[in-house]
Amino acid sequence: MSQPAPAIPASPAGSVGVVETRHLDLPRPVQLDCGRELHPVRVAYETYGTLSPERDNVILVCHALSGDAHAAGLSKAPATESARDGFGAEERDGGRGQGLGWWDGMIGPGKAFDTDRFFVVATNLLGGCRGTTGPSSIDPATGEPYGPDFPVITVADMVRTQRAFLDVLGIERLAAVAGGSLGGMQALEWAILYPGQVDAVVAIASTHALHPQGVAWNAIARDAIMRDPAWQGGRYHGTGRAPDAGMGVARMVGHITYLSAPALDDKFGRRLQFADDLRYTITEPEFEVESYLRHQAASFVKRFDANTYLYTSRALTYFDLARQHGGGSLARALEGVSARTLLIAFSSDWLYPPSASREVEQALRALGKPVELQVIDAPYGHDCFLLEEARQTPIIRRFLAA
Amino acid sequence: MSQPAPAIPASPAGSVGVVETRHLDLPRPVQLDCGRELHPVRVAYETYGTLSPERDNVILVCHALSGDAHAAGLSKAPATESARDGFGAEERDGGRGQGLGWWDGMIGPGKAFDTDRFFVVATNLLGGCRGTTGPSSIDPATGEPYGPDFPVITVADMVRTQRAFLDVLGIERLAAVAGGSLGGMQALEWAILYPGQVDAVVAIASTHALHPQGVAWNAIARDAIMRDPAWQGGRYHGTGRAPDAGMGVARMVGHITYLSAPALDDKFGRRLQFADDLRYTITEPEFEVESYLRHQAASFVKRFDANTYLYTSRALTYFDLARQHGGGSLARALEGVSARTLLIAFSSDWLYPPSASREVEQALRALGKPVELQVIDAPYGHDCFLLEEARQTPIIRRFLAA
Numbered sequence: 001m002s003q004p005a006p007a008i009p010a011s012p013a014g015s016v017g018v019v020e021t022r023h024l025d026l027p028r029p030v031q032l033d034c035g036r037e038l039h040p041v042r043v044a045y046e047t048y049g050t051l052s053p054e055r056d057n058v059i060l061v062c063h064a065l066s067g068d069a070h071a072a073g074l075s076k077a078p079a080t081e082s083a084r085d086g087f088g089a090e091e092r093d094g095g096r097g098q099g100l101g102w103w104d105g106m107i108g109p110g111k112a113f114d115t116d117r118f119f120v121v122a123t124n125l126l127g128g129c130r131g132t133t134g135p136s137s138i139d140p141a142t143g144e145p146y147g148p149d150f151p152v153i154t155v156a157d158m159v160r161t162q163r164a165f166l167d168v169l170g171i172e173r174l175a176a177v178a179g180g181s182l183g184g185m186q187a188l189e190w191a192i193l194y195p196g197q198v199d200a201v202v203a204i205a206s207t208h209a210l211h212p213q214g215v216a217w218n219a220i221a222r223d224a225i226m227r228d229p230a231w232q233g234g235r236y237h238g239t240g241r242a243p244d245a246g247m248g249v250a251r252m253v254g255h256i257t258y259l260s261a262p263a264l265d266d267k268f269g270r271r272l273q274f275a276d277d278l279r280y281t282i283t284e285p286e287f288e289v290e291s292y293l294r295h296q297a298a299s300f301v302k303r304f305d306a307n308t309y310l311y312t313s314r315a316l317t318y319f320d321l322a323r324q325h326g327g328g329s330l331a332r333a334l335e336g337v338s339a340r341t342l343l344i345a346f347s348s349d350w351l352y353p354p355s356a357s358r359e360v361e362q363a364l365r366a367l368g369k370p371v372e373l374q375v376i377d378a379p380y381g382h383d384c385f386l387l388e389e390a391r392q393t394p395i396i397r398r399f400l401a402a
Numbered sequence: 403m404s405q406p407a408p409a410i411p412a413s414p415a416g417s418v419g420v421v422e423t424r425h426l427d428l429p430r431p432v433q434l435d436c437g438r439e440l441h442p443v444r445v446a447y448e449t450y451g452t453l454s455p456e457r458d459n460v461i462l463v464c465h466a467l468s469g470d471a472h473a474a475g476l477s478k479a480p481a482t483e484s485a486r487d488g489f490g491a492e493e494r495d496g497g498r499g500q501g502l503g504w505w506d507g508m509i510g511p512g513k514a515f516d517t518d519r520f521f522v523v524a525t526n527l528l529g530g531c532r533g534t535t536g537p538s539s540i541d542p543a544t545g546e547p548y549g550p551d552f553p554v555i556t557v558a559d560m561v562r563t564q565r566a567f568l569d570v571l572g573i574e575r576l577a578a579v580a581g582g583s584l585g586g587m588q589a590l591e592w593a594i595l596y597p598g599q600v601d602a603v604v605a606i607a608s609t610h611a612l613h614p615q616g617v618a619w620n621a622i623a624r625d626a627i628m629r630d631p632a633w634q635g636g637r638y639h640g641t642g643r644a645p646d647a648g649m650g651v652a653r654m655v656g657h658i659t660y661l662s663a664p665a666l667d668d669k670f671g672r673r674l675q676f677a678d679d680l681r682y683t684i685t686e687p688e689f690e691v692e693s694y695l696r697h698q699a700a701s702f703v704k705r706f707d708a709n710t711y712l713y714t715s716r717a718l719t720y721f722d723l724a725r726q727h728g729g730g731s732l733a734r735a736l737e738g739v740s741a742r743t744l745l746i747a748f749s750s751d752w753l754y755p756p757s758a759s760r761e762v763e764q765a766l767r768a769l770g771k772p773v774e775l776q777v778i779d780a781p782y783g784h785d786c787f788l789l790e791e792a793r794q795t796p797i798i799r800r801f802l803a804a
Contacts, residue, residue: 034682152682212670212691213663219692220654223699226685227647229631234684245629249651252622261615261752268614270722278720280436280554282636282712283628287719289614290621297625310684317689318680320672350663 013110013393016048019073019101021124021131026164030126036151040140043165044069044124044131048107049115051171058171059113059400060162061103061122062179062186064385065254065312066304068130071122072107072115075099105389112389112396118175125186126161127153127311135307136237146307148234153311155182155319159189176400178202180385181352182316188360191339192325198339202396205349205385207356208330208363209320214351217257218313221250225306234307243306248297250309255296260348260381264289330363340370342399344392346384347377372399415512415795418450421475421503423526423533428566432528438553442542445567446471446526446533450509451517453573460573461515461802462564463524464581464588465504466787467656467714468706470532473524474509474517477501507791514791514798520577527588528563529555529714531707538639538707548709550636555713557584557721561591578802580604582787583754584718590762593741594727600741604798607751607787609758610732610765611722616753619659620715623652627708636709645708650699652711657698662750662783666691732765742772744801746794748786749779774801 021044029039046069051058061071101122106112113120124132127150135150142149166174177187177198184206191201210218225231228246236242256264268289272278278286285291326333343361345354354375364371374395378384385392423446431441448471453460463473503524508514515522526534529552537552544551568576579589579600586608593603612620627633630648638644658666670691674680680688687693728735745763747756756777766773776797780786787794 033680148684152684209672211663212666212672212689213658213661215672215689216654216658216666216691216695219687219689219695220651220658222684223654223696224626224651227630227651229647245631249622249626249629252618252625253655256615256618256622259615261613264614264618270611270614270617270725278435282550282554282624282716285621286716287614287617287621289618293618293621294625314684314688323672 014108015104016073016108016115018076019046019048019070020076021046021069023131024165024168026161026168028164030157030161030164032151032157033154034152038126038133038151041126041133041161041164042131042137043133043161044128045165046070046072046101046122048072048120049118051119055171056173056175057118058166058174059118059120059176059178060166060174060190061107061113061120062158062162062177062183063102063122063125064179064181064183065309065316066300067102067183068128069122069124069132070099070101070130071103072101072120073104075101102386106392106396112393113178114397114400118400121166121169121171123162123165125312126158127308127315129305129308132161134305135234135311136305145237147237148307150307150311152314154315155185155189156193156324158315159186159193162186162190163194172197174198176200176202178204178396179206180204181206181382182312185316185319188321189319191337191341192321192333195336195338200400201339201341202344202399203341203357203360204344204392205346205352205382206343207352208333208360209322209356210317211353211356214257215317217253217351218317221253222310222313224249224253225310231306234310236306242301244301247301247304247306247309248294251297251300252293255293257351258382260350260379262348263380266379268292330359331366334360334363334367334369337364337367337369340399340402341372342396343371343373344385344395345373345375346381346388347375348379349382349384351382416510417506418475418510418517420478421448421450421472422478423448423471425533426567426570428563428570430566432559432563432566434553434559435556436554440528440535440553443528443535443563443566444533444539445535445563446530447567448472448474448503448524450474450522451520453521457573458575458577459520460568460576461520461522462568462576462579462592463505463509463515463522464560464564464579464585465524465527466581466583466585467711467718468702469504469585470530471524471526471534472501472503472532473505474503474522475506477503504788508794508798514795515580516799516802520802523568523571523573525564525567527714528560529710529717531710534563536707537636537709537713547639549639550709552709552713554716556717557587557591558595558726560717561588561595564588564592565596574599576600578602578604580606580798581608582606583608583784584714587718587721590723591721593739593743594723594735597738597740602802603741603743604746604801605743605759605762606746606794607748607754607784608745609754610735610762611724611758612719613755613758616659617719619655619753620719623655624712624715626651626655627712633708636712638708644703646703649703649706649708649711650696653699653702654695657695659753660784662752662781664750665782668781670694732761733768736762736765736769736771739766739769739771742801742804743774744798745773745775746787746797747775747777748783748790749777750781751784751786753784
């Protein structure tokens with residue numbers, strides 16, 4: 001279904017302004033699903049808006065695979081590169097380096113997550129490479145970066161870390177937890193792990209468990225990194241080499257899965273770089289889409305750590321609410337949820353297809369839980385969650401106003 | 403549309419028996435689209451059935467990216483590995499090494515390409531690594547394998563080579579030229595390059611030009627190979643190293659694009675290798691589909707040359723009938739076609755989608771050319787052309803009998 005005409009028009013939307021990523025060290029170890037515990041854990045975060053005296057207006061925003069804590073506003077550090085995914089998003093930024101948050105179109109005064117009303121908190125996820133403890137952090141046991149010694153983490157571990165972080169901030173309840181893709185997985189995991197502490201869930205372009213083709217794409221991306229000799233079993237830090245070649249391939253695979261075939265057709269078609277003049281080359285890009293992919297690969301490896309990619313990709317393939325919490329039953333997994341749930345999916349998203357959101361919707365509905373699914377008819381594939389801000393905004397505003 | 407109920411039941415189908423790949427050296431250089439000429443050119447080929455005295459019963463069968471001249475029967479050389487793609491095909495063979503031709507289900511007495519009636523000829527394509535001259539052949543100028551000095555070839559070059567090869571055999575006309583995927587591209591190219599010499603075209607799971615997403619997947623696969631340091635700019639022969647790591651990634655990417663998401667779901671689901679017991683590992687396969695992909699990668703690199711993969715992939719992305727022959731117009735490109743054309747597409751094929759075949763159908767129909775399109779509703783994606791033999795057989799038999 002398409003979303004209805006906007007019932008609540010967005011007020012003139014503004015920016016949260018110049019922001020700075022801060023860091024906080026958790027006081028206690030984080031207990032992990034794998035059985036290990038992690039300590040110390042530092043969390044990188046940003047906040048937008050004002051915490052109410054009752055501390056009841058907090059929205060936690062969770063990012064996707066390649067995101068970070070800089071979700072909105074303009075970064076204080078001018079060198080910070082944007083973590084915004086997707087060609088549309090990137091172009092609208094006017095390219096890298098301007099430091100606009102990855103969900104700036106959604107967070108701010110009058111926006112979907114309205115900072116005139118809510119106190120929005122964004123953290124870099126556990127295992128990240130943008131300020132929160134991850135494989136590139138120093139292992140206190142060795143004084144060297146963890147690398148492959150970093151524990152294998154899960155989406156639930158990411159959520160436990162966010163919980164511990166909010167504890168330090170003195171925030172017990174969340175008015176909402178929201179995110180797209182892997183961020184949506186975290187939002188759903190919150191609703192199950194901490195049912196009494198979440199009022200509303202907004203899970204966009206997400207799923208209760210990635211389908212096997214998505215598992216396969218992630219496996220291929222990870223293999224591309226691990227087969228790069230420069231990966232060195234994950235101990236590349238300090239060697240002067242990094243698996244940029246493999247990371248580039250991983251990024252290219254990911255990138256195509258984030259887009260739809262018609263979107264690629266629309267943007268690039270079969271246009272050649274040099275008009276209709278074939279150059280008969282194997283090594284050089286010949287089609288515009290080939291050149292674009294190489295550009296994506298080159299810019300990604302500059303801002304992202306390969307091990308974080310591996311760990312985060314593994315976590316999102318493990319994520320499976322039915323297996324984790326329901327003995328194989330999604331319904332049983334969702335039994336304890338008390339939050340209202342808004343699911344948004346996009347018609348052209350073949351990585352996190354609308355059918356996955358519908359399964360969550362139907363399971364919640366069968367349990368009598370308040371749930372709403374909006375499938376937006378949009379052409380850009382999975383990247384829609386970053387691009388279709390104008391159409392998501394009235395849906396989210398209305399849901400949060402209820 | 404689904405195909406109608408079989409009008410002509412296939413007779414009890416048999417095997418062409420034990421076969422042997424032979425080789426033939428072309429007497430003259432092949433003139434290539436890139437402007438270079440290639441000499442000497444050797445062609446690996448097999449034939450099945452009997453050439454009629456009038457030499458009017460010849461069907462040329464063209465293979466896809468990873469195929470070879472061994473299209474039917476049991477290879478005389480027991481060590482020959484099968485070039486059959488796709489999990490279904492592979493399993494039905496009982497695994498590698500039994501030497502069954504890649505289209506054995508389609509070629510033989512009573513089969514779709516009926517050797518009781520037709521003389522079926524299959525060649526390894528130009529640029530191949532299974533007996534026909536390609537990048538791993540010796541460059542007479544240096545005495546070393548061509549490697550990256552091999553000229554960049556096109557589908558038209560492959561067809562010109564086949565034409566020159568058939569000249570040597572004394573075969574002027576083709577009763578039909580047939581193939582799936584890249585093989586179907588060759589069949590369509592035949593109809594345009596040699597319109598007076600082709601009576602019928604059977605192009606299965608093919609297109610007049612790969613869509614941009616397909617171009618992107620091929621670019622990623624090639625990049626995976628070329629980014630492998632063991633590729634060494636293409637001069638890996640004789641170094642004791644080969645870009646197996648990158649080739650494996652290329653194969654995994656290809657493999658997933660050959661299958662449909664529902665087929666993967668059906669075959670693997672999200673089943674773990676060790677029941678519901680996560681091992682929390684980054685480096686080892688955890689899901690069955692991950693293990694399967696690694697197996698596919700490992701077995702492919704044993705039988706295929708990386709440079710041939712690069713050159714063949716480049717050729718199939720270049721293929722664009724409208725650009726090559728119509729100044730951008732598919733209709734103009736097809737104006738000279740005199741062959742009857744049968745197009746078969748599969749509903750779940752997202753790499754060579756039915757829409758591409760429909761574009762060819764509509765262009766031919768608008769020109770008043772005899773054309774038939776059958777879209778078979780089948781779940782296995784692009785690999786259907788190798789798997790759905792039983793359903794293709796009556797369609798092809800009826801078409802060839804007309």
